[in-house]
Every structure is written in C-alpha cells, then in structure tokens.
Amino acid sequence: MTGTRSAAAPVVGLASLPMYDLPELRWATDAWWQGLALHLREAGLRNLPEALSRPEPGRGAGGEADPVPLLRDPRLVIGQTCGYPLTHGLAGWVSYLGTPRYAAPGCKGSDYRSFVVLRADDPAETPAALRGRRAVINGWDSQSGMNALRALVAPHAQAGRFFAQVVTSGAHRRSLAMIREGRADLAAIDCVTLELLRRVDPAALEGLEARFETPAAPALPYVTRHGVKPGLLAALRAGIKAALADPELAEVRAALLLTGMDFDRAADYSVITEMERTAELLGYLALA
Template sequence: MPKTLVSYPMYCAAPGAIDGFWRGLRRHLAAAGLTDVDADLTLPEDLPSHWTAPNLLLSQTCGYPLTHGLEGRVQIVGTPCYDAPGCEGPLYSSAFVVREGDPAETLADCRGRRVAFNSRDSQSGYNSLRRAVAPLAEGTPFFAAAIESGAHRRSMDLVRDDVADLAAIDCVSFALASDAGSTAGLRILGVSSSAPGLPLITAADAPPQTVARLRRAFSAACADPALSAHRAGMRLSGFEVLPLAAYRTILDMENDAIYAGYPDLA
C-alpha cells in the first residue's frame, strides 16, 4: 500500500502558503508519531474516491458531502477556524455577491434574475442560498435561470461578466479571492445563516490514537510561530473539534427549504 495521503483541496490560498504550512504540519505529524506520510500534498482529481481511500490520513471536505454520503465512511478530525468576515470560530457563512452598481438592495430584489452556483453538493454555494431564498420563493420558482459553474471563483466571474446576477460564495473563498485582488467589480449583498465549517477528515478505520495524533499535530501547527505567515496566507486562525451532530445544521437548512416547497434554486 502507498504511504498515507494528505490533501488540502478546498481552498485556494496565497501562492506558497499551503505548501509552507504543509511542511510545518508534516513536521508536527512526525513529532506526534505519524511518519509514514508522502512528502508532497496529494492533488486529487476525484474527491469522493480520495476521501474514502483506505490510506487517507488527512483531507478536508465540505459539510454537505459529509452529511450526504461520507458519514460512516470517514472520521472527523476537527474543524479549522478562519480569519475572514462571515466566520466565527469554527462556523462560517456564505456571502451573497452581486455586481457593483447592481440596484438590488436585498435578496428579495433578485427574484426573476440569474443565479450561479458552484455545485449542488455545496453547502456554501447551493444549500445556504436555497435555505435563504425558500421563504421568499413561497413554493414557486424564484430565479429565471440557475447556472452550475463548477467553482466559486467561476461563479464570481459569471456575476462580474453579467452572465449571472447573484452567487453565494463561501466567505473564506471570498476573503482569499479578495486577498488575491479577484473581487473587483463585485459587492456583498448579504450573508447566509452560519454552519459548521469545512471539516478535516481521516479514514473510517483510523485507530483512535491516530485521530488523537492528527488533532495534536494540527493544533500544534496552528500555534507554531514559524508558520504564522503561511497561516495568514491561508486565513487559518485555529482549530476546534466538533462532533458530527454539529453538522446537523446543514441537514436542517436543506429540510427547511424542501418543506417550504423550494427544493431547487431555479
């Protein structure tokens, strides 16, 4: 079997920040007794298969896949905390983004317009917006068109280019895009309700001592002064251990929209 795999596939940070943090985290993993780790981060093309690989040591997923297929197939290591508007401890929200100069003042003003979303299995890009729109839709179609973009940054491009009028963007993704100078021409119309952030996971059969070592290593990396610049580039500010039950919020948001007669954005 190949060495254990580690990836950080969910956020695009400043160049070098993730690799620099990984070098430090790998050092802390070794100090915690986890030495059989590939030197380089894995860049998975098929995330569902990667997340359930038997030799997965550490990765990050979205709360929606966690509650819709990964439960029982992975273990939660913990939830990173981020220093970004819309985050509070291990919780995060979505920014509802429109073009600068768009006359919309509230989400209700977007009725009959075009929405872009990254994917249907995204808490931040789809589920949070569906929940926010449900009471406004009153069981009827709300948007004139819903465009699946494949990525948050692509959704922002579609809004900026007047292909779509609105998108819900993970607040950490929006902050990192802002750091990169990629949010020009956009403004935040509002924010969604909060939910637990994107969890770190390990293989379902990882022994308790491995999970404990992962938590110790990641906590140490989050407190290591030598990694402060890399953490800043990632907007990473800490780490907390949340139970799986905390992610029930995501299912509640989905059920609220369905029970309101609004199962789909369009």
C-alpha cells in the first residue's frame, strides 16, 4: 500500500422529465434529454446522467409512479413538476428554471388550462350542472386535475360540497378510462395531455367530450435542486435555450408539442395558491 487515498468519484447528476412521459412518447422524451444534455455540456455542465431517471411504479396514487422522490433528490440537475407541488410539497426542495410553451388547444403563451371531460351524452350545459356527479382526479397534489377543478366549481358549492364522490386514479389517462367505463362522470384533464392523447391514442377519448375549461395557470415548470448558484442556473437556462433552437431536435420537440420556454415566471405560480385561497374563502376547503 502506498498510503495515498484515491479521489472520490464525481457525483453523477439526476434528470427526470416524467410529466408527459406517455409510453408512446418515451422515445421522444429520451431523445429530448439526449439533445438537451448535449447542449448542457456545451454550456459547461459536467457529470450529467446518460439517461433519464423515471419514478418507481406503485408509489403514487392509484398505484401509479410518484415523481416527488426523484424531484427531491439532492442530485437533481433538471426535472419537471406540476405547478401545485412546486408551490406546496416541493417548496424548499427545488428551484425554478423555466415555464414551457406547448402547441396545444387551451395553451396561450406559457399558460395552460384544463378541460372538464364528460361522456359525450352527458346533458350538463354549465359547470353548475355538474353538482352531484362523481369526479375522478389524477391526484390530490395536481393543479390540472384537482386545484383547477376546485376553482371552477367552488362558486357553486354548498356547505363545502359539490360532488357526490371524488376518487383518485393516479393518472389523467386512467381518469379518462374510468369515465368511459362508467366508474366516474367527469375529470379535469390538462390541455397538453389531451392533445398528446389525440395524437397517440385517440381511442382514449372515444365517446368523451371536453366541455368546460378551467382558469389558466403557468404550464408545468422545469426545475433544478434548491439552492443552486446563479452561475449554474444561467448555464442550465443557456443549455435549454440552445436545445430549443436546435434544428436537429425539431422533430422531437414537435412530438412533445414543445415550442419554447419562458424563464421569468417564477412569481406567476402564485396564481395556484390564489385559486386555493379563493376556494377556501368560499367555504370550499377541499374538493368534495
């Protein structure tokens, strides 16, 4: 033995983009990460992972994968989350990077919204007419599936109730299946998911209709671990900008409906907590 100690291996970062990672589009999500990683390296980042990390099945609502543990990982270089966890369960765990722009009906700039989806033969003509229906949500920490729906129906709630039942499915796609099968009557589905499903799995929407729209909010943000230095934030954003401008990635971006990103909207996510606060002032503390 020489008495010298070998240098510790560098810590490899973690990347996770689980929000619109439909099985039919995993090729595009993976290709987007490969292109993004290339531009991040050119922006000066090192020790990036070769592949994305995906949530473990069975840890979330309805047996679905839960992205939160990965997004709380101190190795996180880049991730994407729903806006409700950003302002709640991930507050203090992640830092904001940017707000994507998507080419989907219902999006405006980097805002998005949900549509309330019903069976096509449902006679409801107004949100108020949904009283007494069975709602299904993808999860209690979802802006698109829970908080936006609560904001829509809160003015019509009575004694803190509006629906006959609220159940969780674990995923927007599973919520749609439950409506088709008659196990639920409605769900709020974000407009990007709806457009992706129209393209890759139109059968998932067969017999259903997107009838009412919810208030808008900033789209699902890209994030990094909390407390990163300004120089790293700048490098991350430079890499993202370069990837968004790379013509070699145009097909991949189109498959994911990704058209750009705004980097100055961190404060705008307060609209999510404002929706929640307004519902509470109306006596509608929880979706019920």
